[in-house]
Amino acid sequence: MNLTQTTDVHIIGQGSIGALISVNAQHQGYHVQHYVKARTYTESAGTKSASTGNANQPTPVTVQYLDQQTYSLPPGIVLNDHSRLTGVIIIPVKAYQVAQVLAELKGRVAPEATIVLLHNGMGSIELANTLFEDHVIIAATTTLAGFKRDKVVTHTAWGETQLGIVSHHTLCPHQAIIDDVLPGVTWHDDIYPALYTKLAINCVINPLTAILNVPNGDLSASHLHDDMHAIIHEVVEAARMVHVELTPSDLFATVLKVIHDTRDNFSSMQQDIAHGRKTEIEHINGYIVNVGRRFELEMTRNETLLEQVLAMEEPANLTVDQL
Ligand code: PAF
Numbered sequence: 001m002n003l004t005q006t007t008d009v010h011i012i013g014q015g016s017i018g019a020l021i022s023v024n025a026q027h028q029g030y031h032v033q034h035y036v037k038a039r040t041y042t043e044s045a046g047t048k049s050a051s052t053g054n055a056n057q058p059t060p061v062t063v064q065y066l067d068q069q070t071y072s073l074p075p076g077i078v079l080n081d082h083s084r085l086t087g088v089i090i091i092p093v094k095a096y097q098v099a100q101v102l103a104e105l106k107g108r109v110a111p112e113a114t115i116v117l118l119h120n121g122m123g124s125i126e127l128a129n130t131l132f133e134d135h136v137i138i139a140a141t142t143t144l145a146g147f148k149r150d151k152v153v154t155h156t157a158w159g160e161t162q163l164g165i166v167s168h169h170t171l172c173p174h175q176a177i178i179d180d181v182l183p184g185v186t187w188h189d190d191i192y193p194a195l196y197t198k199l200a201i202n203c204v205i206n207p208l209t210a211i212l213n214v215p216n217g218d219l220s221a222s223h224l225h226d227d228m229h230a231i232i233h234e235v236v237e238a239a240r241m242v243h244v245e246l247t248p249s250d251l252f253a254t255v256l257k258v259i260h261d262t263r264d265n266f267s268s269m270q271q272d273i274a275h276g277r278k279t280e281i282e283h284i285n286g287y288i289v290n291v292g293r294r295f296e297l298e299m300t301r302n303e304t305l306l307e308q309v310l311a312m313e314e315p316a317n318l319t320v321d322q323l
Helices: 014-026 038-044 097-106 125-131 175-181 193-213 216-220 222-241 248-261 268-274 285-292 300-312
Strands: 008-012 029-033 062-064 070-072 086-093 116-117 136-140 145-149 154-157 161-165 185-187
Touching: 008 014, 008 161, 008 285, 014 029, 014 062, 014 154, 038 248, 086 097, 086 145, 086 175, 097 154, 116 125, 116 248, 116 268, 125 136, 125 185, 125 248, 136 193, 175 185, 193 216, 193 268, 193 285, 216 222, 216 248, 222 248, 285 300
Parallel strands: 008 029, 008 086, 062 154, 086 116, 116 136, 161 185
Antiparallel strands: 062 070, 136 161, 145 154
């Protein structure tokens, strides 16, 4: 373990991906700071801390790593008017939380800091560039995986990360840190093909597993293939509108491979529906529907999936994932 590095790594929230990155960053010797919402701290305060017995401290999030070790995350703090974030700021939150997080970060990020967007779905790059027009902004997609129950994150796959700069900059001053803290990093001059490929994977797997209430592996059944082709065809059309060329047959093969590789897992959207939480559907299939509206293209299959999942969200009981 290299304990000489001190550059800050700021992680928004304490979700499973953020928690896993945090443990790795600390292994690499970086100082990590998590940020949580004020109410998260308040709700937890009074819960006796497992490690200190201090009744004023919230119970820490713990991570059960693939190496069988258990780690505790440093306590999260709340962004305030004195916050000034330097170094690398990683935003691994639900797609529907990104806009609010970016708004809260506005004015609190040092000019030399790098912002890393790391979430399922699309739609936040434009906003990040509007709010942080001088900053280096990275968009990333990762197959690092885990799930969180109560305050315990279980690590299930180490994974790989593809990323690229999506602001007007050509160089990222924090490339070495990002290479250290994210798993299996590949940098792309043009990250959009990778982002649209991940979007296609999510457009197929997430709503179908949520609607059918099945693990990912059940989608390999051949009677679902025509439907998967139809969904992918619309994603390819949407990508073409923004000059991203994808090959439908390659994309179909990639989706089938992810279904196979994650066959025992339940997708994030299946879990969200199963636990009565808001889903990321509006940033996944909903994103394709919006591109279709903008370019006057019919996105009927993605639109139906969007409506079906929204109908399953049961607004009366809906809980929104906390940071
Ligand atoms: O959202 C998810 O669950 C994941 O991105 C994926 C790749 C669909 C695997 O479950």
